[in-house]
Amino acid sequence: MVKTVIFDMDGVIVDTEPVHKYAYYKHFSELGIEVSEEMYASFTGNSTRNVFQKLKETFHLSDDVEELILRKRFLFNDAFDTKEDLELIEGVKKLIIDLHENGMQLILASSASKGTIERVFNRFELNPYFTHKVSGEDFPKSKPHPAIFLHAASLSVAPIEHCIVIEDSTNGVKASKAAGIFCLAYNSPNSKLQDLSEADFEIGHFDQVNYDIVSQIKKKK
Known part of the structure; x- marks a missing residue:
C-alpha cells in the first residue's frame, strides 16, 4: 500500500514553465546564443546549474556559471512576481x-x-x-x-x-x-x-x- x-x-x-522559458530566452538573447526548441526541451527536469553548465560547454561561454544562474533567477523572479495568471x-x-x-x-x-x-x-x-x-x-x-x-x-x-x-x-x-x-x-x-x-x-x-x-x-x- x-x-x-x-x-x-x-x-x-x-x-511555471512559461515563466522559466521567458526568463531563459531573455537571458539567451542577452548572451547572444540561439538555443533550439529541441535542446531546450532536453533541459526539462534539470537544475538551473546543470542547464548553464551544459550551455557553457556547448556555446563556449566565458561567463561564470554562478553569475549566469543569478541573472536567470533575477529574470524569473521579476516575471514570477508580476505574472497574475x-x-x-x-x-x-x-x-x-x-x-x-x-x-x-x-x-x-x-x-x-x-x-x-x-x-x-x-x-x-x-x-x-x-x-x-x-x-x-x-x-x-x-x-x-x-x-x-x-x-x-x-x-x-x-x-x-x-x-x-x-x-x-x-x-x-x-x-x-x-x-x-x-x-x-x-x-x-x-x-x-x-x-x-x-x-x-x-x-x-x-x-x-x-x-x-x-x-x-x-x-x-
Whole structure:
C-alpha cells in the first residue's frame, strides 16, 4: 500500500514553465546564443546549474556559471512576481488535500531552487500539506540521476517500496525508475517533447486519481 507520494513541482503542481522559458530566452538573447526548441526541451527536469553548465560547454561561454544562474533567477523572479495568471495545475490541489486528509505523507522533490519552491508554496499556501521539500540545487547531478528521489524516499515514513513519484518529464520519469520507485506520469498539455513511456501509470488530468486509487496503486507487470 502506498504511504508516501513524492511530487515534482514544475509542470505537476504549478505550470511555471512559461515563466522559466521567458526568463531563459531573455537571458539567451542577452548572451547572444540561439538555443533550439529541441535542446531546450532536453533541459526539462534539470537544475538551473546543470542547464548553464551544459550551455557553457556547448556555446563556449566565458561567463561564470554562478553569475549566469543569478541573472536567470533575477529574470524569473521579476516575471514570477508580476505574472497574475500563474495558477496551479487544474485538479492538483484537490488531489493534494484529498491525500493529506487521508493520512498520506507528501514530499516535494523538485529541480527548482529553494527560492522558487518557497515562492510557489507561499503563493498557493501549500506548506501545510507537505512534510519535506527537497530542492535539486542540493545535488550535483540533476534528473535523470536518481539522487533527488532516493533522498526524498529516505525521508518517507515508510520503506521505498511504499512510495510513488508523480512526474511530467522524460528526465523525471527516468530518475524515478532509476531510483526503483513507482512512477505516475502526468501527461501535461504544457510539457512538450516529453517521453513518458517508462512510467508505470499515466494520466492526463488529476481528476483521474484520488486517495483510494493512489493508495492501492501497483506496479505494472
